[in-house]
Every structure is written in structure tokens, then in C-alpha cells.
Amino acid sequence: MRSNDDIEPRFAFAFQVTAMVEQPIHIGHSGATELSFTPIVGGSVDGPRLQGTVLPGGGDWARLRRDHVFELDARYLIRAHDGAVIDIVNRGFWAGSPEVVAALDAGEDVSPDAYYFRTQPVFRTDAAVHAWLTRTVFFGVAYDELHEGHIRIKFYEVL
Template sequence: MLIGKLATAFAATIMATSAFAQDGPAAPAPSLTYAFSVRATLDPVVEQGEVDGGRRRFIPITGGTVSGPALSGTVLPEGGDWQVIMPGGLTSIEARYFIKATDGTVIEVTNPGVRTAAPEVIEKLAKGEPVDPSAYYFRTTPRFMVKDGIHAWMRRKVFVARGIRKPDSVVIDFYTVE
């Protein structure tokens, strides 16, 4: 009797597992909701040079604005964007800076991501030349550290973002994953 119950349970598990594998996702795809945009102003690039197979750079963030339906405020100076430009058109990015919301709350932003394009497009971006945003892929997965209060929701959501590099600034559009 026990062996029969175990065999039935095992068969049900196998059927359920194979049903997931054959039917695709177990749940609907998540959607994105626009939250806000950051326009960060930048100082000239600090070039470190070739290290461990990549061209290392630091771009100082000097300030900026935050606007959108879920958050508004300013970008505080003294942050930065650490980049490694790899051969073949891949740039690894990690920006770290602070936002000061209009209510005075200071929010720490850590924003890792990638920018990919043809090597000649990456070189134009590295030189600070204007480039059509459709010529490159620039996506990030931001995280926020903020105290309990009105903006604590930012710690309870997953975000993705799209970036557009301009000669003297960067614009990042932030979306929550629903």
C-alpha cells in the first residue's frame, strides 16, 4: 500500500515537472511601470588605462535632476560611474551616487549594467561624441538603499533601467518590474 502511494506521488511529480517544461513559463511575463528619470551631469572622464584586459575609466557625477511620477529631487555631486570597456564592444558599468528627494530623504543608488554596440560606436561614446541611442544597448539593474519612510518602497521593488549617454550627461529611465 505504501509503495503504491509513493509510486503515485512520484508519477504525479514527474508529470507536473514535464508539464512545466513543455508549457513554457509558469506565470505571465512581468510588466514594467515607469517610475522616474535621472539626468546626471558629468565631469570629464578619468582614464586609468588598460588593466586586466579592459580599458578602465571613471566618470565623475557632478549633480543632476530626478523627475517622474514616483520620485523627484536632485542628484547630489560626488558620485561616479566606473566603467570597463572590453574588446568587442562590451562596456561593464557600475554607477554609485546619491539622490536627494524633494522631501529631503537621501537615497543611495548602486546601478550596475552593460552597454554594448559595435566597437566604433563604443569609441564614439568613450570620446563623448553624440551617438543615436538606437545604435547601442544600455541597460542597468539599479538597487536603492533608503531609510524607512515614504521612499522605503524602493527597497521592496525590482528595477530595470535604460540609459542614454549624451556628451556631458547621462539620462537613465527607471522602471519597476511588476
């Protein structure tokens, strides 16, 4: 009989979201952080567990802390290929050196190894066929591709 100490989490790729974004909107400073909003204007969802589109109208509220870490709080909608609507709240962190930030701001292509960009999504839907999303833990590995007008996130389900 195996003990609980022997159980190691596994994960599997579920799908990828490519979120089309507009330029961030500077909102202002609040104490020790700077707040901005990045509109999400569309995109695609593709993978073995889910396919569809990202609906326009969502966005990502980002707080830049004094330690140069962005706290991310994105919320947007996905329309699955079968027409079901899925709400996603995706929180996480982006951290990179000032040099990486400057390179990205200049529109340069930066290796994803140069920064940390991870998320923790939570999904909501009343579509029975997609209920698995609402009872599964996920993590996202994200990639800045702002020079191409989008952010790509690969979502993995924890098994």
C-alpha cells in the same frame, strides 16, 4: 485558477535620472580590461514616483572589455524632494560598434537604437516614505548624451 506559467512580468515607468557628468578619467589597464572613472557632479530626478536631485560626488567605474563592452558600476546619491537621501548602486552594460564609439567620442548625436545601454539599480534608504525603492526590482534604459554633459536613465519598476 491560473498557473505560475501564466504570470508575465509587467513594468511601469517610475522616474528618470539625468546625471550631469564630467569627462572620464583614465585609470589604466588591468589584465584584459581598461578601467576609467566618470565623475557624477549633479543632476535631476523627475517622474511619477520620485522627484529630487542627484548630489555631486558620485561616479561610474567603467571597465572596457576586449569585446568592446563596457561593464558599468555607478554609485551616487539622490536627495528626494522631501529631503530624504537615497543611495543608488547602478550596474549595467554599454555595447556598441566601434563606429558608434567613434561618433560618440567625436561629440556626435547618436541614436539610442545604435547601442545597448541597460542598468540594474539597487536603492537604499531609511526614509519610510521611500522604502518601496528598497523592495522593488528595477531596470534602467540609459541614453548617452555626453555631448550635452549628461547621461539620462529611465527607471522602470517590475510589477
